[in-house]
Amino acid sequence: MRKHPTLEARALTKRYGNVLALDRLDFAVAAGETLCLLGANGAGKTTTINLFLGFTAATSGQALVAGHDVATDAAAARAALGYVAEVVSLYPSLSGAENLAFFASLADRPVDLAGRDAILARLRFPAGAIDRPASEFSKGMRQKLGLAIALMKGAEAILLDEPVSGLDPAAANDLVAVLRETAAGGTALLVSTHDIFRAKDIATRIGIMRHGQMVDNIDPASLTGPELEQLYLTHMAERAA
Numbered sequence: 001m002r003k004h005p006t007l008e009a010r011a012l013t014k015r016y017g018n019v020l021a022l023d024r025l026d027f028a029v030a031a032g033e034t035l036c037l038l039g040a041n042g043a044g045k046t047t048t049i050n051l052f053l054g055f056t057a058a059t060s061g062q063a064l065v066a067g068h069d070v071a072t073d074a075a076a077a078r079a080a081l082g083y084v085a086e087v088v089s090l091y092p093s094l095s096g097a098e099n100l101a102f103f104a105s106l107a108d109r110p111v112d113l114a115g116r117d118a119i120l121a122r123l124r125f126p127a128g129a130i131d132r133p134a135s136e137f138s139k140g141m142r143q144k145l146g147l148a149i150a151l152m153k154g155a156e157a158i159l160l161d162e163p164v165s166g167l168d169p170a171a172a173n174d175l176v177a178v179l180r181e182t183a184a185g186g187t188a189l190l191v192s193t194h195d196i197f198r199a200k201d202i203a204t205r206i207g208i209m210r211h212g213q214m215v216d217n218i219d220p221a222s223l224t225g226p227e228l229e230q231l232y233l234t235h236m237a238e239r240a241a
């Protein structure tokens, strides 16, 4: 059965003055899939995420979330979307629970404690820590709370900017496992990263970006880590040539 994409970029193009940040980008991410965007600084990863979030408008082309065009159907697109920033913003003096309740109220979702606790358990958020002030949370815990906010909202797609950067290896491994389980639960994930090896662990597809284009779209299972690294370096060398 053909899966309808939860996230879709159709000839998505963004120009900042003379800079062509995104150049007719096409991709689709279905429920249960994770697309990792890999690319050097300036390749267009963050611009892609910002266009889906509606932070900036496309010059041409479309960004669709659950079939809703971000430009013309912004509220419906946003309702289907979750976002986990590189540094998840929380109110430091509020507890994790109070932060979750606040963000759930913004999304117009009443807090269902049983549902919340099931999500926290799924994300392996440390038991009991949810009642501590957010200022005490590690980066990994903040990422998990960001994911919990998105899941409590019922987001069909979650965008993550550099989710494993700055995590120690154990926390990164844990988050990778959590992301895989989240996708397996039926959410579509779009992840921007510089980390080739983590991308291989997280992704069902890897898109290599260069100059605002996706120059390769790889099944990570088809390559070993070193093969993927070599392919990536070849694409980057082409850039320099």
Ligand SMILES: Nc1ncnc2c1ncn2[C@@H]1O[C@H](COP(=O)(O)OP(=O)(O)OP(=O)(O)O)[C@@H](O)[C@H]1O
Binding pocket: 016, 019, 020, 021, 039, 040, 041, 042, 043, 044, 045, 046, 047, 048
């Ligand atoms: N607000 C802006 N105004 C002008 N140019 C911008 C703006 N945002 C991004 N750009 C340019 O668009 C291009 C793509 O940038 P983008 O931030 O999307 O890349 P990236 O792949 O996310 O890089 P990084 O890995 O450094 O985050 C770059 O040339 C960048 O300088």
